[in-house]
Amino acid sequence: MSSVAPSSVKPSIRVKVLFFGRLKEAAGAAEEFVELAPGSRIEDLFAGFTARRPELARYRSSLVASRNQEFAAWSTPLDSGDEIAFLPPVSGG
Amino acid sequence: MSSVAPSSVKPSIRVKVLFFGRLKEAAGAAEEFVELAPGSRIEDLFAGFTARRPELARYRSSLVASRNQEFAAWSTPLDSGDEIAFLPPVSGG
Amino acid sequence: MATPPSSDLILLVHQGIDADALVHHVRTGADGAIVTFDGCVRNQSHGRRTLYLDYEAYESMALAKMGEIAAEVHTKFPIDRVAIAHRLGRLEIGETSVFIAVSAPHRAAAFEACRYAIDTLKRSVPIWKKEYFEDGAVWADGELPPVPQDTQARKSAS
Amino acid sequence: MATPPSSDLILLVHQGIDADALVHHVRTGADGAIVTFDGCVRNQSHGRRTLYLDYEAYESMALAKMGEIAAEVHTKFPIDRVAIAHRLGRLEIGETSVFIAVSAPHRAAAFEACRYAIDTLKRSVPIWKKEYFEDGAVWADGELPPVPQDTQARKSAS
Numbered sequence: 459m460s461s462v463a464p465s466s467v468k469p470s471i472r473v474k475v476l477f478f479g480r481l482k483e484a485a486g487a488a489e490e491f492v493e494l495a496p497g498s499r500i501e502d503l504f505a506g507f508t509a510r511r512p513e514l515a516r517y518r519s520s521l522v523a524s525r526n527q528e529f530a531a532w533s534t535p536l537d538s539g540d541e542i543a544f545l546p547p548v549s550g551g
Numbered sequence: 552m553s554s555v556a557p558s559s560v561k562p563s564i565r566v567k568v569l570f571f572g573r574l575k576e577a578a579g580a581a582e583e584f585v586e587l588a589p590g591s592r593i594e595d596l597f598a599g600f601t602a603r604r605p606e607l608a609r610y611r612s613s614l615v616a617s618r619n620q621e622f623a624a625w626s627t628p629l630d631s632g633d634e635i636a637f638l639p640p641v642s643g644g
Numbered sequence: 645m646a647t648p649p650s651s652d653l654i655l656l657v658h659q660g661i662d663a664d665a666l667v668h669h670v671r672t673g674a675d676g677a678i679v680t681f682d683g684c685v686r687n688q689s690h691g692r693r694t695l696y697l698d699y700e701a702y703e704s705m706a707l708a709k710m711g712e713i714a715a716e717v718h719t720k721f722p723i724d725r726v727a728i729a730h731r732l733g734r735l736e737i738g739e740t741s742v743f744i745a746v747s748a749p750h751r752a753a754a755f756e757a758c759r760y761a762i763d764t765l766k767r768s769v770p771i772w773k774k775e776y777f778e779d780g781a782v783w784a785d786g787e788l789p790p791v792p793q794d795t796q797a798r799k800s801a802s
Numbered sequence: 803m804a805t806p807p808s809s810d811l812i813l814l815v816h817q818g819i820d821a822d823a824l825v826h827h828v829r830t831g832a833d834g835a836i837v838t839f840d841g842c843v844r845n846q847s848h849g850r851r852t853l854y855l856d857y858e859a860y861e862s863m864a865l866a867k868m869g870e871i872a873a874e875v876h877t878k879f880p881i882d883r884v885a886i887a888h889r890l891g892r893l894e895i896g897e898t899s900v901f902i903a904v905s906a907p908h909r910a911a912a913f914e915a916c917r918y919a920i921d922t923l924k925r926s927v928p929i930w931k932k933e934y935f936e937d938g939a940v941w942a943d944g945e946l947p948p949v950p951q952d953t954q955a956r957k958s959a960s
Contacts, residue, residue: 478860613788621705644762676843678839
């Protein structure tokens with residue numbers, strides 16, 4: 459589902475993806491494992507989900523991503539074993 | 552002990568005086584009843600105490616007075632039955 | 645002077661302050677925030693080791709002034725309830741000398757009102773603290789409360 | 803990111819928050835002030851009667867972020883200890899969802915640090931609140947946490 463370089467010979471990478479709050483309901487899952495081409499970024503990962511579930515696209519501007527429990531830019535490259543989460547606006551307190 | 556008009560015919564007024572904190576220690580008493588000439592003010596009352604105990608004079612600039620549980624200016628006139636207190640800088644909390 | 649709403653709680657106590665009771669008093673279903681201030685006895689003052697403190701008050705006036713602070717806080721901030729308790733007598737290190745709880749629908753007002761209440765209490769409530777050290781005791785430095793304008797004096801001087 | 807001093811207490815709990823334990827944790831003989839913030843469930847939201855709330859969190863990240871807030875508070879304010887607890891799951895009206903206690907030698911720092919901690923928690927800790935009304939449930943409006951500059955994207959675009 460990545461738009462970057464072909465992964466013909468390179469091994470794919472595998473990341474864990476978490477959804478929370480309204481996004482979890484929209485995604486229909488709290489947790490998923492995803493295989494991507496090496497060099498994929500967080501934005502590629504999300505694009506893969508919106509390809510499968512177009513209704514997720516409207517959350518794109520009102521969510522932030524995290525990589526291994528740190529907020530991360532959409533352009534952040536992924537490594538195998540990463541834990542990526544998509545987080546709607548927080549409302550704790 | 553008042554410096555105002557002579558009280559030859561007028562009846563005197565009687566007030567209750569309270570001292571607190573370091574001032575109580577300096578005055579050697581927590582509570583006293585004092586008779587004054589009508590028309591006396593809080594400053595006259597305090598002057599009467601300093602006449603008796605000159606060491607009280609040095610507290611004059613670092614204390615405030617109250618009349619019937621309200622902070623009061625030194626020039627406040629006294630009425631019979633008033634409760635007057637001399638209060639050093641407060642340090643509650 | 646204004647009297648506080650009957651929903652407020654104003655106390656001078658000679659034993660330990662029951663902070664839970666004060667918090668319970670201000671908590672209602674309409675509130676989203678409760679801010680408390682707990683003033684407690686430090687083990688040192690200006691670098692000298694404190695043994696204990698002794699608080700005395702002009703009790704009737706202190707209660708009246710604490711009630712005025714509560715009333716004033718209601719006029720200044722959109723809060724729900726206020727509870728203020730001050731302890732008197734001997735206090736050991738770590739014990740609570742003053743406790744203030746403020747409830748409000750939203751947190752900004754609760755923080756501001758609680759801060760205002762303790763700042764005002766320290767400036768204007770007739771309570772005095774004596775600090776006991778190993779080598780003696782001193783009355784703590786304090787603040788002179790603001791007093792009404794001396795209008796009588798000006799009038800008689802003219 | 804900095805880790806909080808081991809003297810701080812950071813908790814996510816699924817039962818009632820023990821506020822007394824948190825206050826006890828931050829109280830030391832060196833402190834003259836303890837300020838607490840208690841965030842509690844209101845009986846209404848934007849005029850609609852609330853039945854109850856349900857909180858969920860990205861727990862591992864929420865704990866990490868709460869610890870970072872405590873560490874940051876130590877660098878910004880002259881305080882002693884911090885305790886932060888957030889509750890998850892179903893909460894009834896009046897119950898405490900978040901509790902923060904800060905101790906300090908002097909009150910100004912305790913107030914400012916406690917306020918900073920709750921303001922930052924509400925903006926940056928991955929916890930979500932769903933509000934249940936008589937006619938349905940909604941995820942509460944929230945705030946988008948700040949995210950690091952998108953430097954990678956700029957580099958690859960040049």
